[in-house]
Structure formats: C-alpha cells, structure tokens
Amino acid sequence: MLRHTALFFGHELRTVLRNPAWALIGIMQPVLYLLLFAPLLTTTTRGGTMGEALRMFTPGAMMMIALFGSLFTGFAMINETRNGVLERLAVSQAWRPAIILGRVLKDMLVLACQALLVMGVAVLMGLRLSLAAALLMLLLMAATGLFAASLSYGLALAIRDENGLSQIVQFFALPLTLLAGMLLPVSLGPQWMQTVARFNPLYYAVEAGRSLFAERLTDSTIPVAFAVFFVLGALTLTWSVRSLRKLAG
Secondary structure, three states: OHHHHHHHHHHHHHHHHHOOHHHHHOOHHHHHHHHHOHHHHHHHOOOOOHHHHHHHHHHHHHHHHHHHOHHHOHHHHHHHHHOOHHHHHHOOOOOHHHHHHHHHHHHHHHHHHHHHHHHHHHHHHOOOOOHHHHHHHHHHHHHHHHHHHHHHHHHHHHHOOHHHHHHHHHHHHHHHHHHOOOOOOHHHOOHHHHHHHOOOHHHHHHHHHHHHHOOOOOOOHHHHHHHHHHHHHHHHHHHHHHHHHHHOO
C-alpha cells in the first residue's frame, strides 16, 4: 500500500520537476494581486499600514492558488483516460487508491511550496509572521489541496471531457472567490452574503488564514477550517477512488 503510493507520488513529482514552469506560472496571479491590489487596501484596515493590509489580503491570495491551481489538476487525468493509460493502471496489480493518492500528495506538496513562495513575497513587502503561524498556514494549504485536488480528479473521472470540466470550474470560480472573501473580507458585505459565504469551504480557510496571520493562534476559526477540509478531503478522495474503480469495471 505505502510502497505503491510512494511509487506513484515519485512518478508524479518527477513529472513536475521536469517541467516546473506550470507550477511557477500558477503563483503569478496571487503575486500580482499582492503587488498591485494589496496596497489599495491600506485605507480599509484598522491600522492603515501595509503590514495590516498584507495580513488581511495574503491568505486570500494564497487560496487563489488552491482554487485556480488544484481544481484544474484533473485535466491531465482526462487525457490519460482518453489514451487508455489510466485504465491499464487501474487493472494492474497496483493498489488502486495509490493511483489517486500519489497524485493528491504531489498536488498538496506543490501547493504548499507555492504558498511558501507567496508568503515570501508578502514578507518582502512588509508582512511580519511567526514561524508557528507560517507552518500552520502551510499545513492548512495542504489540507485545502487535499480537498481541491481530490474534487478535481473526481470530476475528471465523472465527466471525462476537458470542455465540461473547464465550464464547471469556471462557472463556480468567481462566486467561490467572492464568497470566500479572498479579495475583501465578507464582513464588509451585506448580511445575506455573509450567510451564504458560510456554505463555501474556502471561506473558512481564508478566515483561519487571517487569524493565523494576525497571530491569533487560538482562534476558533483555525480548528474549524482544518476540520472542514479534512472531512471534505476524505469524502472527495473516497469519491475519486470509487470513480477509478468504476473505470476499471
């Protein structure tokens, strides 16, 4: 079990290392938002400083990677399904869950590395962050990647069409971004928006990230966010593994 998972994880990771351009391109959007949008938020924070604006905005910028990066990981699986590669792997002697687990672990690692780079840019811009808060934030990003990547693979195995997957992701991308408070806190919006936002998993991750960046390490939003994403990650991972088994007949 562990050996097969490690083999698939190593294979997927070597694929990323051979062509790291896509992983680096994935952080360009949040970095540009940090550079161009975060300075505009200084007047909306209590202290009115760049550091306060970065503490509010950086967690949302990091969640953009999970939304626009991890949710698109299923496209490669659709191509492998069409070419028959995935079916041959599914009927082989390999432990079937390892086929999905190896990919998801790779996506979690890539997402955490991307998040580390974004935090580095924010620190250069004036963000001050403790080591404990940074490590918890990276762990939260990995939990977010577990959910987003597993969901993407489940959708890919269910739809098996790039256009269909792209339309679904694009359709939900904007509402998820706004209702998570990635650009501006949802608390600035009307009451109905604050109520609807609680049905968006990314909302809890952004709120927990802001608590971490504000050094409120005992805030209740942090364990809630971890619980939400570990539960959703387990459910979507189970769904994608079952979809793979159906593919193998």
